Amino acid sequence: MPVSVVFESKQxxxxxxxxxxxxxxxxxxxxxxxxxxxxHGVQHLLFFIEPDFGQLQAFANWDDIPEDRFIQQHVVRLALVGDMRWRDQALLFFLSGLVPFQIEYFNADQEEFARAWLLG
Known part of the structure; x- marks a missing residue:
């Protein structure tokens, strides 16, 4: 499955x-x-773009379903972790600058920094 979700804690x-x-x-x-x-209420999201990631389909975006507004209002921060070649596409996909929460992109070897920023 191309997407896996793990609930590490309630938030x-x-x-x-x-x-x-x-x-x-x-x-x-x-x-x-x-x-x-x-x-469980508001969430911190840690999103990994794995090495075997291929691409995002152009029509897959955060404005597709009715739940999007609620989701955007209940995200505290989003940390993206992956190869830097995906940085610009990922920030565009997640509408960085247009959503009411902070988004940062971290290089694939910076998971610890991403977690510190995410929960800091």
Missing amino acids: LVRVHATGVLTRAEVDDTKRLMFAHMME
Whole structure:
């Protein structure tokens, strides 16, 4: 499965993306996160773009489903971790600068820094 979600704690969600992400997979992931947020409140998101990640489909975006507004209002911070070649596309995909939470991109070998920033 190209997307895996791990709920590390009530307020920390870890997502791993591999292969080619489709809209259906992204929407399913958002619905899963929505349900978790409904139960546990605001979240810190740690998103890993794995080495075997292929691409994002152009039509997969955060404005697809009704739950998006709620999700955006319940994210504290989003830390993206992956190869720097994905930085610009990832920030565009997650609408950096247009969402009401902070987003930072970290190189693949900077997970500790990403976690410190995310929870700091």
